[in-house]
Amino acid sequence: MSNGIDDSNLAMILEFVSESFESLDTSEPLIDTLKTEDFKDNVNTIFRTFHTIKGLAGFFEMVYLNKVTHEAETLLDYIRKNDKSLDESTIDIIYKSFDFIRYILQVISVDYIDTAIAEEIPEIIQIIQIHTDHLKNNTVLASNLNKEEISLDDNSFDFNSLVNDEMREQFLVSSFDLIEVGANNLILLEKDNTNENLIAETFGLIHSLKGNSGFMGYSEIEEIAMDTETILDSLRQKELDVDSNIISILLSNFEAIKNRLEIIIKGNADKDLIPLINLDIVEKVIKKEIELPKNEIILDKKNTPIQNKKYSNENEIEKSKQGVKLKNDIRVETNKIDKLFDLVGELITIESMLTNSSDLKNLELPIFWKSANMLNKITRELQDISMSIRMMPIEGLFNKMKRLVRDVSIKMNKKVELVIVGSETEMDKNVIDEIADPLVHILRNAMDHGIELPEVRLNKGKLAEGVIKLEAKYEGNEILIVISDNGAGINRERVLEKAFESGLITNPLEKLTDKEVYMFIFEAGFSTAKEVTDISGRGVGMDVVKKNIEKLHGTIDLDSEFGKGSTFTLRIPLTLAIMEAMLIRVGKSTYALPILALRESFKCNINNVTITMDGLEMVRIRNEVLPIIRLHELFNIMPTANDLKDGILMVVETRNKRVCLFVDEILGQQQAVVKAISDYVGKINGITGCMILGDGNIGLIIDIEGLFRMSESNFVLNLN
Amino acid sequence: MKTNNKVKFEEYEDENLIDFRYMGFSQDSEDYLIDIKYVTEIIGIQNITPLPNSKSFLKGIINLRGIIIPIISTRLRFGKDEIDFNARTCIIVLNFEENNIGLIVDNVTEVYHILPENISLPPDTNKGTNSNFIKGIGQIENKVCMILDIEKLLIDKENMSLN
Structure with missing residues (x-):
C-alpha cells in the first residue's frame, strides 16, 4: 500500500500531520x-479538532487514526450534548486521546501510514469507549435538556462542513476590513453629517457584509447587519438626520458584528464581553429610534450601555485585529526562511564590504554614496523583516507548560496554579525551540522542590495551592523569562553542605554570596534532594538548563528566599543571528566584542594600576578596582602593545561581574552576522563564533563568560 | 598508453564517473592521493584567521564565499616543518561528513584514474605515525603514490574529536 503513495500524496500527508499537530x-x-461551568464553546473547539482529523484520516485511509479520533469525537459529542461540567477522570481521558493521536501522527510522519500501531489501538479505544458509556449512563436524564440549544450547535456544524476553512478565512478577513472602513466612515460622518457619499459607501459595505454572512450561515451577524442597513437606508433616503446618537448606535452595531466575528475566529470567546441582551436593547432602541428620532429619555438610557461597551471593547478590537493577522498567514517551510535569512546575512556582509572597500578611499563620489546609503537603508529594512518572519509568540510553548504543570501536580499530589504573563512576547523560533527543555526542567524542579505539599503549606501559613508564575517580557535587546514560585525556597546551608561533600568547595565556611551559592545548583550531578523521584532529583537537569541557555548566549540568574520561594531569570538575546559588535585588534587578529557587554573603554593611566602579590594586575576606575585581563596572553598572540599605556582598556560586564580587557586598538563598531566556526573545530574557549569583516577577512567573536572562566583558571594555575 | 586511452574514453562516456579517481598532490619528493569523492574544489592560498588555543595543525579558518572553512596544514599534520607559501601552494577543499575542511598542500599534481587491482595495502612496517594516514599504495605507470585515509587524517584520535 505504501508503495502506491506518490510524492504529492506524501507531501499532503505531511501537511496533514503538521496541521493536525498544530x-x-x-x-x-x-x-x-472544561472543568468550569461555561465550557460549551471549548468543547466544540475540541470536538472540531477531533472531527477534522477524523475526516482527513479517513481521506488518507489511516484506518486506526480514524478509529481513535472517532471514539474521542463520540466522547466529546456526549459532553457537548449533555451540558455538564467534567470530572478529573474524563479530562484525563481527553488528554490521553490527545497524546495518543499525537503518537499516531508521529508514526505517520515517518511511515506515511498508521499500520504500525495496530496492536496498541484496541486498548485506547476500549478506554475511551468505557468512559463514554460510563458518562452516558450517568447522564440519560440530562439528555432531554434544552433541545433548542443542541440543535443550534448542530446547525453551526453543518456549516462548518459545507463551508471550507479557506472561504471562512477570506470571509473573516474581508469582514474585518469592511467593519473597519465602515466605522471610520461613521466617525467622519459625525463631523461631516451631510456627506451623502459616506452614507452611501457605508451602506454598500454593510450590504455586502450582510450578503456574505448570510451565505456563510452566520445568521446572527446577518441580522445585525440587516438592522444596521435599515438605519443607513433611512439616512440615505433622508428619512433620518445624522446625529451623534445615531452614529453611536451604528458604531455599536459595528462593534457587535466585530465581536461576533471574533467569536468565530477564536471559537471560544467569552460571551460576556458583549452580552446578547445588550444587543437586544440596542436593536429595540434602534427600532424606536426610527419611529421617534429625537427622544431624549431613550437616548439617555441607551447611551450608558453603549459607552460601557465601548470601554470594554477597546481591548477586544485590538485582539480581533490580531486574530485576523494570525488567520491571514501562509505556511512556509522553515528551511526556506533559514535560507532567506542566510542570504540577507550575506547581503549585509557584502554591503559593508562594498561601502568599506579600500578602492573607494580618497575618492569624491557623491552619487555613489547616495546610492550606497539607500542600499544600506534597504538592507537594514530587509534584515528587520526577515528577522520578524522568524519571530513567533512564546504562547505555544507556555501553553505546553500548562499541561506539564497539571500532570506533574497530579502525580505529586500538589496543588499548583500556573500564572502566565506575557505569552504574546515574540521570539526567534529557533530560540523558542531551544528554551523548551530548560523551561521544562525549571518548572519540574519548582514543582518538585519548590512547591510544598498542601498540608505542609497550610502548616506554614500559606495557601494550600502554590503559585508558579511564568513571565516573558522584553528588556532592551534581550528577552527575560522569569519563573517564580512561592514554595520552599533554597536552603543555603544544605546547598553549601552538598557543595562541600561533592568537592565544589574546599572549605565549608568559605564566605560566598547567596548568588554564588545558588549557582552550585547548576553544576552537573548536583542535587540536594534527599531521594530521587521520577520527576527530578538526580542532579541532571539544572546543568542542562545552564548549558542550553549558554548555548543561546543567554544567562541565568537565581534568587531565592528560604521559606518564601525562588525566582529563575533567564536572559536571552532577541536573536542569535545578528548583533552589534565592537571590533578590536590584538596583534594581527581582529576580534569582535558584543556591544551589550561593553561598558566603557579608556587609555590606561599607569598610576591607577596596582599589581597584587599574586601578580594580578588591577586598575582603579573611580571607586572600583577591576582585574585586568590581557587578551593577548589568554589567546597566545603577539601583541603590538605590550605595555598597558600603549593599548586600550575596555570594561566588560556579564552577570554583574566586571573586568578590564587589555587590547591593542579599537577599530570601530559594526553589525555582525554571527556565524558558527565549524563543527569540525569544536568549541574554542573564549570564542563563540565568527563574523565576516568588511574586507572579507574573518573576525572572531569573543565569549565574555568564557573569557572570565579562562582567566579564572589561568589565575589558579599561576597560583599553583 | 593503452590504459590512458581507456581513461579518456570513460571520461567521455560519463563525466560524473568518479569511481577510482584520485586527486594527487606532492610534498617534498612524495606523492599523495585523495579519493576524489571528498574533493569539492581547489583554491589558491587565502588569508587565514588563526584560532587561539587550538590544535597545532589547525592553521585557522578562511571565508570562502561566506562559508567558514577550517584549514589544516598537511605539513604540520605529517609532523614536518612548514615552508613559506608560494605560487604553487593551494588549498584542497574537502567535504567530509557534512563538514567543509581545507587542506594546505604544496603542489597539486593531477587527477589519476587507478583501478582497484593497481592498489595494494600499505606495508605493515610501523615505522612512523604518518603511515597511519595511508590507506593504500597506488601504482601509476612507474610512480608509487600513497592514498590518504581522510578520516584518520582529519580526526586526531588521540586528542581531538569531531564534535
Whole structure:
C-alpha cells in the first residue's frame, strides 16, 4: 500500500500531520477549562479538532487514526450534548486521546501510514469507549435538556462542513476590513453629517457584509447587519438626520458584528464581553429610534450601555485585529526562511564590504554614496523583516507548560496554579525551540522542590495551592523569562553542605554570596534532594538548563528566599543571528566584542594600576578596582602593545561581574552576522563564533563568560 | 598508453564517473592521493584567521564565499616543518561528513584514474605515525603514490574529536 503513495500524496500527508499537530496544540489548553461551568464553546473547539482529523484520516485511509479520533469525537459529542461540567477522570481521558493521536501522527510522519500501531489501538479505544458509556449512563436524564440549544450547535456544524476553512478565512478577513472602513466612515460622518457619499459607501459595505454572512450561515451577524442597513437606508433616503446618537448606535452595531466575528475566529470567546441582551436593547432602541428620532429619555438610557461597551471593547478590537493577522498567514517551510535569512546575512556582509572597500578611499563620489546609503537603508529594512518572519509568540510553548504543570501536580499530589504573563512576547523560533527543555526542567524542579505539599503549606501559613508564575517580557535587546514560585525556597546551608561533600568547595565556611551559592545548583550531578523521584532529583537537569541557555548566549540568574520561594531569570538575546559588535585588534587578529557587554573603554593611566602579590594586575576606575585581563596572553598572540599605556582598556560586564580587557586598538563598531566556526573545530574557549569583516577577512567573536572562566583558571594555575 | 586511452574514453562516456579517481598532490619528493569523492574544489592560498588555543595543525579558518572553512596544514599534520607559501601552494577543499575542511598542500599534481587491482595495502612496517594516514599504495605507470585515509587524517584520535 505504501508503495502506491506518490510524492504529492506524501507531501499532503505531511501537511496533514503538521496541521493536525498544530490544531491539537491550539485546543489542548482548552481541556483544562472544561472543568468550569461555561465550557460549551471549548468543547466544540475540541470536538472540531477531533472531527477534522477524523475526516482527513479517513481521506488518507489511516484506518486506526480514524478509529481513535472517532471514539474521542463520540466522547466529546456526549459532553457537548449533555451540558455538564467534567470530572478529573474524563479530562484525563481527553488528554490521553490527545497524546495518543499525537503518537499516531508521529508514526505517520515517518511511515506515511498508521499500520504500525495496530496492536496498541484496541486498548485506547476500549478506554475511551468505557468512559463514554460510563458518562452516558450517568447522564440519560440530562439528555432531554434544552433541545433548542443542541440543535443550534448542530446547525453551526453543518456549516462548518459545507463551508471550507479557506472561504471562512477570506470571509473573516474581508469582514474585518469592511467593519473597519465602515466605522471610520461613521466617525467622519459625525463631523461631516451631510456627506451623502459616506452614507452611501457605508451602506454598500454593510450590504455586502450582510450578503456574505448570510451565505456563510452566520445568521446572527446577518441580522445585525440587516438592522444596521435599515438605519443607513433611512439616512440615505433622508428619512433620518445624522446625529451623534445615531452614529453611536451604528458604531455599536459595528462593534457587535466585530465581536461576533471574533467569536468565530477564536471559537471560544467569552460571551460576556458583549452580552446578547445588550444587543437586544440596542436593536429595540434602534427600532424606536426610527419611529421617534429625537427622544431624549431613550437616548439617555441607551447611551450608558453603549459607552460601557465601548470601554470594554477597546481591548477586544485590538485582539480581533490580531486574530485576523494570525488567520491571514501562509505556511512556509522553515528551511526556506533559514535560507532567506542566510542570504540577507550575506547581503549585509557584502554591503559593508562594498561601502568599506579600500578602492573607494580618497575618492569624491557623491552619487555613489547616495546610492550606497539607500542600499544600506534597504538592507537594514530587509534584515528587520526577515528577522520578524522568524519571530513567533512564546504562547505555544507556555501553553505546553500548562499541561506539564497539571500532570506533574497530579502525580505529586500538589496543588499548583500556573500564572502566565506575557505569552504574546515574540521570539526567534529557533530560540523558542531551544528554551523548551530548560523551561521544562525549571518548572519540574519548582514543582518538585519548590512547591510544598498542601498540608505542609497550610502548616506554614500559606495557601494550600502554590503559585508558579511564568513571565516573558522584553528588556532592551534581550528577552527575560522569569519563573517564580512561592514554595520552599533554597536552603543555603544544605546547598553549601552538598557543595562541600561533592568537592565544589574546599572549605565549608568559605564566605560566598547567596548568588554564588545558588549557582552550585547548576553544576552537573548536583542535587540536594534527599531521594530521587521520577520527576527530578538526580542532579541532571539544572546543568542542562545552564548549558542550553549558554548555548543561546543567554544567562541565568537565581534568587531565592528560604521559606518564601525562588525566582529563575533567564536572559536571552532577541536573536542569535545578528548583533552589534565592537571590533578590536590584538596583534594581527581582529576580534569582535558584543556591544551589550561593553561598558566603557579608556587609555590606561599607569598610576591607577596596582599589581597584587599574586601578580594580578588591577586598575582603579573611580571607586572600583577591576582585574585586568590581557587578551593577548589568554589567546597566545603577539601583541603590538605590550605595555598597558600603549593599548586600550575596555570594561566588560556579564552577570554583574566586571573586568578590564587589555587590547591593542579599537577599530570601530559594526553589525555582525554571527556565524558558527565549524563543527569540525569544536568549541574554542573564549570564542563563540565568527563574523565576516568588511574586507572579507574573518573576525572572531569573543565569549565574555568564557573569557572570565579562562582567566579564572589561568589565575589558579599561576597560583599553583 | 593503452590504459590512458581507456581513461579518456570513460571520461567521455560519463563525466560524473568518479569511481577510482584520485586527486594527487606532492610534498617534498612524495606523492599523495585523495579519493576524489571528498574533493569539492581547489583554491589558491587565502588569508587565514588563526584560532587561539587550538590544535597545532589547525592553521585557522578562511571565508570562502561566506562559508567558514577550517584549514589544516598537511605539513604540520605529517609532523614536518612548514615552508613559506608560494605560487604553487593551494588549498584542497574537502567535504567530509557534512563538514567543509581545507587542506594546505604544496603542489597539486593531477587527477589519476587507478583501478582497484593497481592498489595494494600499505606495508605493515610501523615505522612512523604518518603511515597511519595511508590507506593504500597506488601504482601509476612507474610512480608509487600513497592514498590518504581522510578520516584518520582529519580526526586526531588521540586528542581531538569531531564534535
